[in-house]
Amino acid sequence: MASELRRWLRLLEDASSAERFVRDTEATVKNALSSFGHVQISFHILNPTSVELEEIYTRPQKSGLGSKAMQMICDLASDRSITLIVRLPTDFDRQSMDDDAPSERQLLKWYSKFGFVKKSGGSSNTRMERQPISTS
Numbered sequence: 001m002a003s004e005l006r007r008w009l010r011l012l013e014d015a016s017s018a019e020r021f022v023r024d025t026e027a028t029v030k031n032a033l034s035s036f037g038h039v040q041i042s043f044h045i046l047n048p049t050s051v052e053l054e055e056i057y058t059r060p061q062k063s064g065l066g067s068k069a070m071q072m073i074c075d076l077a078s079d080r081s082i083t084l085i086v087r088l089p090t091d092f093d094r095q096s097m098d099d100d101a102p103s104e105r106q107l108l109k110w111y112s113k114f115g116f117v118k119k120s121g122g123s124s125n126t127r128m129e130r131q132p133i134s135t136s
Helices: 003-035 064-080 090-096 104-112
Strands: 039-045 049-058 082-089 117-120 128-129
Touching: 003 039, 003 049, 003 064, 039 064, 064 082, 090 117, 104 128
Parallel strands: 049 082
Antiparallel strands: 039 049, 082 128, 117 128
């Protein structure tokens, strides 16, 4: 009984860590980069140690702001031992995007710069994952 309770308490603690990561990262990135432009990010907690980055949007685009935001997100995820997941837009999703939206090949290359690795899918459902990087 006591070991079961400890297990549940550990799960609650882990979930709180993922929730804190999301809350703190959204605030930290927006505050740190607000003087450079608009940054919008959103996450979805998948489990106690994995978070999906659902959106990263910046204005102005092609200014390096998205890369700065992504580096901050990755650093904070590593500090908190959080695995990051991204799902690239499907062909259907891409139809509703701006003409200047990056291609799947461009997105694969961009996310790879930050340590993301392609895990599954073809052009219709590509998933990439980034494991926390130990800084010690």
